[in-house]
Amino acid sequence: xxxxxxxxxxxxxxxxxxxxxxxxxxxxxxxxxxxxxxxxxxxxxxxxxxxxxxxxxxxxxxxxxxxxxxxxxxxxxxxxxxxxxxxxxxxxxxxxxxxxxxxxxxxxxxxxxxxxxxxxxxxxxxxxxxxxxxxxxxxxxxxxxxxxxxxxxxxxxxxxxxxxxxxxxxxxxxxxxxxxxxxxxxxxxxxxxxxxxxxxxxxxxxxxxxxxxxxxxxxxxxxxxxxxxxxxxxxxxxxxxxxxxxxxxxxxxxxxxxxxxxxxxxxxxxxxxxxxxxxxxxxxxxxxx
Amino acid sequence: xxxxxxxxxxxxxxxxxxxxxxxxxxxxxxxxxxxxxxxxxxxxxxxxxxxxxxxxxxxxxxxxxxxxxxxxxxxxxxxxxxxxxxxxxxxxxxxxxxxxxxxxxxxxxxxxxxxxxxxxxxxxxxxxxxxxxxxxxxxxxxxxxxxxxxxxxxxxxxxxxxxxxxxxxxxxxxxxxxxxxxxxxxxxxxxxxxxxxxxxxxxxxxxxxxxxxxxxxxxxxxxxxxxxxxxxxxxxxxxxxxxxxxxxxxxxxx
Numbered sequence: 001x002x003x004x005x006x007x008x009x010x011x012x013x014x015x016x017x018x019x020x021x022x023x024x025x026x027x028x029x030x031x032x033x034x035x036x037x038x039x040x041x042x043x044x045x046x047x048x049x050x051x052x053x054x055x056x057x058x059x060x061x062x063x064x065x066x067x068x069x070x071x072x073x074x075x076x077x078x079x080x081x082x083x084x085x086x087x088x089x090x091x092x093x094x095x096x097x098x099x100x101x102x103x104x105x106x107x108x109x110x111x112x113x114x115x116x117x118x119x120x121x122x123x124x125x126x127x128x129x130x131x132x133x134x135x136x137x138x139x140x141x142x143x144x145x146x147x148x149x150x151x152x153x154x155x156x157x158x159x160x161x162x163x164x165x166x167x168x169x170x171x172x173x174x175x176x177x178x179x180x181x182x183x184x185x186x187x188x189x190x191x192x193x194x195x196x197x198x199x200x201x202x203x204x205x206x207x208x209x210x211x212x213x214x215x216x217x218x219x220x221x222x223x224x225x226x227x228x229x230x231x232x233x234x235x236x237x238x239x240x241x242x243x244x245x246x247x248x249x250x251x252x253x254x255x256x257x258x259x260x261x262x263x264x265x266x267x268x269x270x271x272x273x274x275x276x277x278x279x280x281x282x283x284x285x286x287x288x289x
Numbered sequence: 290x291x292x293x294x295x296x297x298x299x300x301x302x303x304x305x306x307x308x309x310x311x312x313x314x315x316x317x318x319x320x321x322x323x324x325x326x327x328x329x330x331x332x333x334x335x336x337x338x339x340x341x342x343x344x345x346x347x348x349x350x351x352x353x354x355x356x357x358x359x360x361x362x363x364x365x366x367x368x369x370x371x372x373x374x375x376x377x378x379x380x381x382x383x384x385x386x387x388x389x390x391x392x393x394x395x396x397x398x399x400x401x402x403x404x405x406x407x408x409x410x411x412x413x414x415x416x417x418x419x420x421x422x423x424x425x426x427x428x429x430x431x432x433x434x435x436x437x438x439x440x441x442x443x444x445x446x447x448x449x450x451x452x453x454x455x456x457x458x459x460x461x462x463x464x465x466x467x468x469x470x471x472x473x474x475x476x477x478x479x480x481x482x483x484x485x486x487x488x489x490x491x492x493x494x495x496x497x498x499x500x501x502x503x504x505x506x507x508x509x510x511x512x513x514x515x516x517x518x519x520x521x522x523x524x525x526x527x528x529x530x531x532x533x534x535x536x537x538x539x540x541x542x543x
Binding site: 167168 | 354355356375376377380381385386388392393394395396397401404405406408450451454
């Protein structure tokens, strides 16, 4: 039964990984941008929540009402200025610029908030859980994060496949030049895609900040997990990202069940196995993001 | 009454062109792709650009669509200088290019390709419904990805996508490329229907006989310069051939 519990906890943890991976997947799927500052941006969102909760007296769970709109705007403006400028100079420049951004963000956070760990205080909810039986209990928070991840990924998938903006995002992702020839302002569409990606990063950061404590340097590790989830699932597929996150989560908890020191390693080994034996990911070729 | 007299006094040449290109010079890096090329296309007319590979035909269309910045010269649309407008704005201005190689969006269905074409749409009567009336087979295959279509069908979707943008000037780049002669004839057979609504067509074609059959005026480019221009019936096949291959001087010497 403890193994079943490990799998259940792994699936729930996978929701958090998928939420992190969502924005990375979207940016890569539309613009071929690999945002190395992805994890650090999530940490910024978490620090933002820590700071605004005491000021606004907003319940911590509702901090997304303020943080997500800020990140939407940040995403659009960041894309139209920094990312687009570097995109125009080539994919390698984007990689360098987002790497630089990552370093700058981390050091600014250290400067402002010191190296101490913080967390978003959600009160007693953090320890409440549903007791399924003696071995299996499901924390409300983990379940909540999992549900948010599924809703965000499904919603994004629906938005991309059904809305007229989603259609334009896919058209621009397919062929930038041809999209201009049908009258699409591809830079604006990129801005919208980046805004959405940043909003999901903010959600992931908030979920992470409620789930565990975090320090200014936590971003790098988050980026690696997000990257692994995207690659396991298959680049550019949002469905794959969800599945990839869950596989990574289960690998970590089952590995941790075998031996607590194996937790991180098990996840990385699954990732390496996918790279080695199925480099196109689990959901190959479904280019839908 | 006034309308009738207006039409009576307006000769074909005096009518202002929908599209006017003035002394367009374009560089690709060091290479001079176009040298002072000019042309005028009137509403309801088909102007065909012919020429060998590398003559600058596609560059000309792409510059008119806004994808290349000219070093000199102007692109004027309905009397308005659009030389510095961005490609997506020119769609709303009324210029739509059907690019070489069709360039459909592979992850979009047939219907989505047509709908996305309405994005920058100018005003006009080309709704998706009218596109499907023009290509009735599309109605049964709206949900298919374009990769599943034949070359001719893909070309039809590319044309339909452009028409959905309600162009005043339709730019067609190498429609016949990679298509069977029968399919090419079918596609060119559609052009008269487009002209009825007053659309102007500027096309690039490697198949000279096709261009001569379709066009009201032809213009031959050689190494980025105009070597021949006029109504197709004004020229003998030999003259066109000489302009096409740049044999004019050697012929004169004979």
